[in-house]
Amino acid sequence: MRTDHPADAGALTASVVSDALRRVPYPGLTRDLVSFGMVEHVSVCDARVKVTLGLHTRDAIVIAQLEASIDAALRPLGAASVAVDVVAPKPAPAALPAKRGTPDPWADQVRLARARHVIAVGAGKGGVGKSTVAVNLALALARDGLRAGLLDADIYGPSLPILLGIEDGASRVRMSEDKHILPLEAHGVPIISFGFFLGEGSPAIWRGPMVSKAVKQFARGVAWPELDVLVVDLPPGTGDVPLSLAQAVALSGAVIVTQPPRVAVAEARKAADMFHALEVPLLGIVENMSGPFGRGAGETVAGELTIPFLGEIPFDEAIVAEGDVGVPTMIARPGSEAGMAFDHLARAVAASLGWERVEENLAQAES
Numbered sequence: 001m002r003t004d005h006p007a008d009a010g011a012l013t014a015s016v017v018s019d020a021l022r023r024v025p026y027p028g029l030t031r032d033l034v035s036f037g038m039v040e041h042v043s044v045c046d047a048r049v050k051v052t053l054g055l056h057t058r059d060a061i062v063i064a065q066l067e068a069s070i071d072a073a074l075r076p077l078g079a080a081s082v083a084v085d086v087v088a089p090k091p092a093p094a095a096l097p098a099k100r101g102t103p104d105p106w107a108d109q110v111r112l113a114r115a116r117h118v119i120a121v122g123a124g125k126g127g128v129g130k131s132t133v134a135v136n137l138a139l140a141l142a143r144d145g146l147r148a149g150l151l152d153a154d155i156y157g158p159s160l161p162i163l164l165g166i167e168d169g170a171s172r173v174r175m176s177e178d179k180h181i182l183p184l185e186a187h188g189v190p191i192i193s194f195g196f197f198l199g200e201g202s203p204a205i206w207r208g209p210m211v212s213k214a215v216k217q218f219a220r221g222v223a224w225p226e227l228d229v230l231v232v233d234l235p236p237g238t239g240d241v242p243l244s245l246a247q248a249v250a251l252s253g254a255v256i257v258t259q260p261p262r263v264a265v266a267e268a269r270k271a272a273d274m275f276h277a278l279e280v281p282l283l284g285i286v287e288n289m290s291g292p293f294g295r296g297a298g299e300t301v302a303g304e305l306t307i308p309f310l311g312e313i314p315f316d317e318a319i320v321a322e323g324d325v326g327v328p329t330m331i332a333r334p335g336s337e338a339g340m341a342f343d344h345l346a347r348a349v350a351a352s353l354g355w356e357r358v359e360e361n362l363a364q365a366e367s
């Protein structure tokens with residue numbers, strides 16, 4: 001703890017407690033409970049503290065971790081006892097007047113009018129092939145007859161312009177008359193990337209609220225055509241972007257990308273914890289670059305987390321070259337082992353969103 005001295009009990013007020021809770025992260029994440037909007041109520045009576053949390057999770061381990069970290073944060077401040085109460089989060093926050101000064105960050109979440117489903121592709125770790133998977137997933141969905149779009153929300157390292165061969169996107173992107181961003185098109189799929197707008201600015205130094213505002217404007221401000229699925233490529237990790245995205249637009253689900261080595265697995269678990277905390281359904285986990293570095297880790301994590309395993313994409317050196325020239329595998333070699341693996345992934349994702357085999361005649365075309 002960063003507390004210098006145990007304060008005397010007289011100084012312990014509800015606002016001191018609330019401030020202390022701003023330094024307590026949700027288990028596995030860097031985000032704190034207060035900014036998550038999870039702290040419903042704090043009461044202090046004779047140094048006895050009661051904290052009421054509005055949580056969706058009923059996971060006993062998560063709750064026990066929360067109790068322990070809240071206790072550890074408050075004892076040094078002079079709390080004689082700490083009780084943590086978990087209640088269901090308040091419904092329909094928009095209908096409630098903002099009494100406590102902290103506006104509910106979830107209150108203005110919207111459903112994107114033009115996109116039936118918005119799904120996020122995330123990973124705990126960079127370099128696992130998240131962007132490659134996002135691009136080929138969208139192209140495979142499109143190939144199966146769904147109207148798919150791509151949103152590159154990786155503000156720290158947008159790579160879809162390169163992967164799709166539209167590095168000149170920044171100079172081509174236009175706004176509509178009513179100030180909406182008009183998507184570009186690559187390989188038949190509408191796409192918008194943060195990379196088109198960053199210029200010289202470096203979001204690496206942006207503070208949380210700036211990221212949140214930018215992501216919200218970006219997620220909502222695109223004039224998409226009618227879409228069945230909008231695939232969002234997230235930056236790696238469990239930072240502000242996924243949180244802001246989930247608070248800005250309703251997500252139908254998330255796909256987690258992992259790699260075979262065990263180190264990647266712990267990271268995948270963190271990503272899963274985050275989506276769980278954000279109440280974004282996990283559509284499943286996909287293992288990328290299976291083969292030379294091992295295989296099976298994705299399936300293991302899926303089993304541990306009891307979420308679907310969506311399959312494995314083999315390690316294939318040609319994928320690197322295809323990314324470099326902007327012609328993704330689903331376009332360059334749809335019939336390759338990797339191409340078929342992306343197609344298999346797309347079918348699994350489509351099925352989890354409620355679509356069965358989309359085009360009957362695909363079966364004939366393939367045989």
Ligand SMILES: Nc1ncnc2c1ncn2[C@@H]1O[C@H](COP(=O)(O)OP(=O)(O)O)[C@@H](O)[C@H]1O
Pocket residue numbers: 123125126127128129130131132133159288289290313314315316317318319320321323
């Ligand atoms: N299945 C694969 N086999 C071989 N190389 C891959 C595969 N998937 C991705 N790559 C390569 O790995 C690198 C990182 O991929 P990328 O999609 O940019 O990862 P991320 O978005 O997770 O940072 C790229 O050079 C990409 O071409």
Ligand SMILES: [Mg+2]
Pocket residue numbers: 130131132154157159
């Ligand atoms: Mg990427």
